[in-house]
Structure formats: C-alpha cells, structure tokens
Amino acid sequence: MSTFSGDETAPFFGFLGAAAALVFSCMGAAYGTAKSGVGVASMGVMRPELVMKSIVPVVMAGVLGIYGLIIAVIISTGINPKAKSYYLFDGYAHLSSGLACGLAGLSAGMAIGIVGDAGVRANAQQPKLFVVDTLNGNYLCSARDCVGIVGSKHTGNLVYCLKCCYGLGLDWIGLNGMKVML
Amino acid sequence: MAGPSSSWAHALVQISPYTFSAIGIAVAIGVSVLGAAWGIYITGSSLIGAAIKAPRITSKNLISVIFCEAVAIYGVIVAIILQTKLESVPASKIYAPESLRAGYAIFASGIIVGFANLVCGLCVGIIGSSCALSDAQNSSLFVKILVIEIFGSALGLFGVIVGIIMSAQATWPAGSA
Numbered sequence: 449m450s451t452f453s454g455d456e457t458a459p460f461f462g463f464l465g466a467a468a469a470l471v472f473s474c475m476g477a478a479y480g481t482a483k484s485g486v487g488v489a490s491m492g493v494m495r496p497e498l499v500m501k502s503i504v505p506v507v508m509a510g511v512l513g514i515y516g517l518i519i520a521v522i523i524s525t526g527i528n529p530k531a532k533s534y535y536l537f538d539g540y541a542h543l544s545s546g547l548a549c550g551l552a553g554l555s556a557g558m559a560i561g562i563v564g565d566a567g568v569r570a571n572a573q574q575p576k577l578f579v580v581d582t583l584n585g586n587y588l589c590s591a592r593d594c595v596g597i598v599g600s601k602h603t604g605n606l607v608y609c610l611k612c613c614y615g616l617g618l619d620w621i622g623l624n625g626m627k628v629m630l
Numbered sequence: 631m632a633g634p635s636s637s638w639a640h641a642l643v644q645i646s647p648y649t650f651s652a653i654g655i656a657v658a659i660g661v662s663v664l665g666a667a668w669g670i671y672i673t674g675s676s677l678i679g680a681a682i683k684a685p686r687i688t689s690k691n692l693i694s695v696i697f698c699e700a701v702a703i704y705g706v707i708v709a710i711i712l713q714t715k716l717e718s719v720p721a722s723k724i725y726a727p728e729s730l731r732a733g734y735a736i737f738a739s740g741i742i743v744g745f746a747n748l749v750c751g752l753c754v755g756i757i758g759s760s761c762a763l764s765d766a767q768n769s770s771l772f773v774k775i776l777v778i779e780i781f782g783s784a785l786g787l788f789g790v791i792v793g794i795i796m797s798a799q800a801t802w803p804a805g806s807a
C-alpha cells in the first residue's frame with residue numbers, strides 16, 4: 449500500500465471511461481448491424497445475388513465494436529496506481545477519452561445503419577450507388593479512433609473536441625448526402 | 631496520502647466497495663438475461679408467424695434463438711467469475727484506496743458485460759427475425775443472413791473479453807486479521 453500514489457476515487461472515473469468506450473461503441477455497432485441487416489434481408493428476397501456484396505455496412509458496423517474494445521483495454525490496463533501514479537486528472541482524462549470514443553462510435557453506428565439500410569435497398573435498383581454507400585462509414589470510424597487514443601494519453605482538450613465535431617459533422621453530411629444522391 | 635480531494639470524491643469514498651461490486655455482479659447477469667430474452671421474443675414471434683406458410687423453416691431458424699441464448703450464458707459466466715473475485719478484507723481496510731479500486735473494477739466490469747450483452751441480444755434478435763422472414767421466401771438466403779447474425783453475436787464476446795480483462799484489476803488488499 450505504500451507504493452499506491454494518486455487519488456483514491458480516480459479509478460472510478462477511469463473504469464467508467466473504459467465502460468463507456470465499449471458499451472456505447474457496442475450500441476452503435478449493434479444498431480448498424482441490425483438496421484443494415486434488415487435492409488439486406490429485405491432486399492435479398494428480390495435480388496439474392498446482391499446479398500453477399502451488400503454485407504459491407506454490416507462489416508463496418510462490426511469494426512466499431514472492435515475499436516471500442518481496443519480503447520477499453522488500453523484504458524483499463526492504464527489504471528494501475530501502484531505502477532504509475534493515478535490522479536483525478538488521469539481519471540477524468542480516461543473518462544473523457546472513453547466517452548469520446550464511445551459516443552462517436554454510437555453516432556457512427558447509427559449513421560452506418562441508416563445509410564446502409566437505404567444504400568443496400570437503393571443499390572439493388574441502381575448499381576452505381578455502391579461506392580457512395582461504403583464511404584460514409586469509414587470517416588467516422590477513423591476520426592473516433594484518433595480521438596480515443598489521443599485522449600487516453602492526456603493531450604489537450606481542444607484537440608479532441610475538434611475531432612469529435614469532425615466525426616459528428618460527417619455523420620450529418622453522410623445522412624443528408626444520401627438523400628441528395630437519390 | 632491525503633483524503634478525498636474533490637466534491638465527487640467526498641461522496642464516493644463514503645460508499646463501500648462491496649456495494650459497487652454487488653451492483654456490478656447483479657447488472658452483469660440481470661441485464662444480459664434481459665438482452666437475451668428481448669432478442670428471443672423478437673426472433674421467436676417472427677419465426678412462428680413466418681412458419682405458418684413455410685413450416686420448413688422452423689428447425690433451421692432455431693439457430694437464431696440459440697445465438698440469443700448464448701448472450702445470457704455469457705452473462706452467467708462473467709457473473710460467476712466476478713463473484714469469485716470478491717474477498718473479505720478486515721474492517722479497517724474496507725475504505726482503503728486499493729479496495730475502493732477493486733470495487734470500482736468489478737462494478738465497471740459488470741456494467742460492460744451487462745450492457746454489451748443487452749445490445750448484442752437485441753441486434754441478434756432483430757436480424758434473426760428478418761432471417762426467418764427472408765428464409766420463408768427464399769431458402770438460399772438463410773446462410774447469407776446467418777453471416778450477418780454472426781457479426782452481431784461478436785459484440786457480446788467483446789463485452790465478455792473486456793469484462794474479464796478488467797476483473798483482473800480487482801485486487802483487494804491482503805487482510806491481516
């Protein structure tokens with residue numbers, strides 16, 4: 449116990465950050481998988497040959513869960529008050545990075561789900577729409593991953609606020625862009 | 631080391647780590663089973679309805695129900711693992727920093743497993759229901775939609791992995807009395 453340094457309750461916020469990272473990313477991944485999966489199944493009744501190609505939004509939504517897993521493991525292995533001092537600053541930084549990753553993952557998953565659902569149904573009628581559909585998910589995933597890893601290393605707040613807005617802004621663009629394309 | 635240094639900390643140090651641990655264990659199994667049940671009823675009702683016109687789909691589509699059930703089993707396994715992490719510490723050490731950290735680790739681990747399994751069960755249930763409905767129309771679609779369901783069921787596994795990694799952090803101080 450003499451080697452414990454840092455604030456007593458800081459691990460609460462740290463572990464909650466890891467929890468937020470995984471839980472919200474999984475919520476986004478589940479929404480994306482379910483919504484696009486329903487679109488694929490409905491579309492597959494009319495065009496069974498397009499089903500395997502239309503699984504792309506499902507795969508991208510699944511990747512969101514993996515990102516949440518990575519950030520959650522990075523955060524939870526970083527909470528070790530005996531090896532390295534763990535103050536409230538570190539706890540709050542982990543909480544914010546977990547929330548950033550998780551909530552961006554949730555929004556990315558919802559965007560992937562809605563766009564994927566509309567995209568696979570539209571792709572069945574117009575094959576040229578395939579690329580537009582797949583690009584939307586990618587921006588959100590990479591923006592969110594940067595935010596999470598940066599946050600867990602305690603760099604400036606402004607940097608990851610901006611990156612969060614970038615991710616969510618693309619969310620909005622993606623949804624509206626899909627409507628414009630059609 | 632000084633006492634609590636912020637307003638949140640003043641409240642949190644008054645709560646026993648065993649409270650947090652117990653709630654974490656309960657959430658791990660309770661919310662996982664909620665997710666499994668939710669998924670099973672979504673799948674089951676669609677399956678039974680679709681089977682009126684296409685009775686051949688019933689035996690194959692029970693796989694969707696089994697995927698939902700697996701989510702509940704993950705919750706049971708993790709709850710059992712978490713409760714073996716509980717140790718009794720002497721009364722003087724209950725609010726020591728190390729036991730507080732152990733309590734928070736078990737709590738967060740339970741929350742992670744519970745809610746990840748909840749959304750996984752929902753996801754697998756929704757996809758299972760569309761799997762049954764599209765299988766009733768065209769039996770070649772069953773295996774393809776099953777691939778999507780497998781992606782969905784991986785989410786529960788992520789929760790279990792992180793929950794078990796985090797529960798390794800739950801080390802209580804060694805008791806002397």
